[in-house]
Amino acid sequence: MKLTIKDKEIELKYSLRSMILFENITGETFNPKTFTDILTFFYCVVISSSKDYTIKFEEFIDYVDSNIEVLNEFSEWMETVVSVNDTLKKK
Numbered sequence: 001m002k003l004t005i006k007d008k009e010i011e012l013k014y015s016l017r018s019m020i021l022f023e024n025i026t027g028e029t030f031n032p033k034t035f036t037d038i039l040t041f042f043y044c045v046v047i048s049s050s051k052d053y054t055i056k057f058e059e060f061i062d063y064v065d066s067n068i069e070v071l072n073e074f075s076e077w078m079e080t081v082v083s084v085n086d087t088l089k090k091k
Contacts, residue, residue, distance in 0.1 A: 001073060001074070001077040003046065003070065005046070005055060005060070005063050006055065006059070006063075008050070008053050010046060010049050010050045010053060011049060011050075012045050012046065012049050012074075012077065013045070013048070013049045014045065014078070014081045015045075015048060015049075017048040018041070018044045018045045018048040018049070019044075021044040021047070021048050022037075022040060022041050022044045025040060025044065026040060038075075039061070039064065040057075042060075042064075042071075042074050043057055043060045045074075046060065
């Protein structure tokens with residue numbers, strides 16, 4: 001999945017870096033379940049997917065507010081990534 005935020009195209013990557021960042025920001029074990037957790041994880045995925053890109057959380061929320069459809073896209077992307085990972089584990 002690719003996003004363009006503030007004129008920067010970012011290809012999202014589901015990574016350990018994003019999970020660790022989520023835990024560092026929230027102070028909780030990785031297990032996003034609330035809406036806030038999901039938005040926070042989405043933010044973590046964005047900033048960990050591009051090391052040369054920075055965006056403040058408030059700016060990210062403004063972006064999502066203006067592009068609300070991106071939440072559904074992120075959700076579908078995550079379902080696909082998790083499904084592929086589960087399939088690979090079974091092989």
